[in-house]
Amino acid sequence: MEIAAYPARTLIGVSLAAALSLYAALDFYGEQMERNKVARDPYQIANQEKRFEPLKNELPRGEMVGYVSDVPVESAIILSAQYALAPLMLVVSPPHGWVIGNFSKPLNYAEFGSARGLTLVKEFPNGVVLYRKPTQ
């Protein structure tokens, strides 16, 4: 019968490495669970999908559309709208003149559009508006 005896340094090394790793996992678990409670869908993608769904059904799939908003241009807002609107593509110069309005608060959307040379086509709930830009 063979018995393996391990040197103390081996036992210390293995025990410490295992204990430290387990503690690190547990510690991070606590931290991240707290963060998860606070930051639920921080970019509101689920909400954007709901907001844009009715408009998405009105336009031909894959249409290139323009974008206007009452809030300054910000990557998070435009990219989350793009994710929700795909396969529609948000571009600077839409070939067929469709422009999507993405608003943070109720306002006179027709006036907002006409100030930018856009004609209001349809208002959807939650600050989503479809405009048309006359094609030259």
Added chain:
Amino acid sequence: MSLLLAASLLSSTLLGYLVATLFLPEYKPKWADALLNISLGAGLGVGLSSCCYFIVRLLAGPSITPYLIAELLLLIAAGAASWLARNRAVMSGPHANPAGWSWLLLVALAAALGIAASLFVDSSVSNPYGGWDAWAFWNLRAQLMAQPDALWRTAFAPALNRLAGLGATHPDYPLLLSGYVAGCWSLMRSISNVSAPIATAALFSFGTVALLVSALAIVRGWSTAMLGGLILLGTAGFLLDSAWQYADVPLGFYFLAVFVLFFLADAETSGRPLVLAGLAMGFAAWTKNEGLVFALLAGLGFLVYPWLSKKTRWPKMLALIAAGSVVPLGLALYFKFFLAPPTGTYAALTIKDAAQRLTQIPRYTQIIKSFWDETVALGSGIAHPAISLALLGGLLGIPRDRRRQPAVIVSGAVLLGVALAYFFTYVVTPLDLTWHLGTSMGRLYMQLWPSVVFLSLAAFRTAEETAIVIQHPQKAGREARKKTRKARVS
């Protein structure tokens, strides 16, 4: 819906499993062999399915039927090949079953795995669309790619370069991850269903842990395998990135797979695992641009290795690697040169600008400081994976013969080369360096970290190697008497 997703995941995993068993011998113990084939199969299967999905779309159009037929044919072919021509060699490695106190390591690993799984579920429930890059790039392109008509090509359309006048959403990035998620969505007929990218992220995250544990069990034995899994699961960055649905954890999986398969090929004579190493290398290139850099450096490593190890059959070795990598690597290069729009962060970089940045010392110090900060963030004070590795390295040491082992030297050099390539990419970056470091270094770290853990532990002396084996006097006497009695009877 969830049945169709399960069918999609099972189909790719089975495909990868059959391919893995075709080229790998049977390893002892059986648990490590099964875990290796399943984890390797899960990752390789994703790569195979993703390539199949993209090639079928290119050649036969975006209908789901040709893709399903192609995947089914691939499954039948892999099954038949595995049945008829599988590697039937049996390889016995070091002692890879628990004995005595080492059972405790399994308990610790199971606890860490439970923590990681629970965290993954909570993170995915609270943030089902993943991190920024997941919904802004990877899954957006998956949505476009899954379109059932010609629109699928918008996944790499130049319009993605300037969405609504903003910066690029990287239509030039390779499509392994987006393609696989798109394939799941096509099969589910539910584009943008969050369960597919979440399941894919889980597959790669836990597949990486399983691959690390099983490979270390085969190469170095029980305690090293358990410690490898524990150290990876004790890495904050890995736990965090796992649920983000980014391409960095999958890329880390393929890097690890290449090193693991390289070690396995080094330990046997047929060279067949090198086909899988080539396949994983190609999938790395089809996952992210960094994978192309890795493929180049790993390719160089494979060229140097036969010379360093004085192997005479190097043309066969290189042919096996090339056979594995030709399709995915070729697809990645074809996509890069003929389909992807000419864009990318470094497209506008001139030699003059690069040379100027190379001479700016503050850039180097800023990168080193950021590297240090990211290293510190991997753990929690002293409970840090790098400290765990350093402890094991210091207390167990590296055996002299292993320090000279060509597989260890070449793998370490390739990994170091990739890290240096990342470093100098930051030095010459045309982007704001602070922003570039802040948004990417942690992720690049996670691409390399599983391989760092594997290569470090594969180099260190194992706990079992330090053991002094003694004969128990009483029991040894009893055994001897039994043997004598048996001999008399016979």
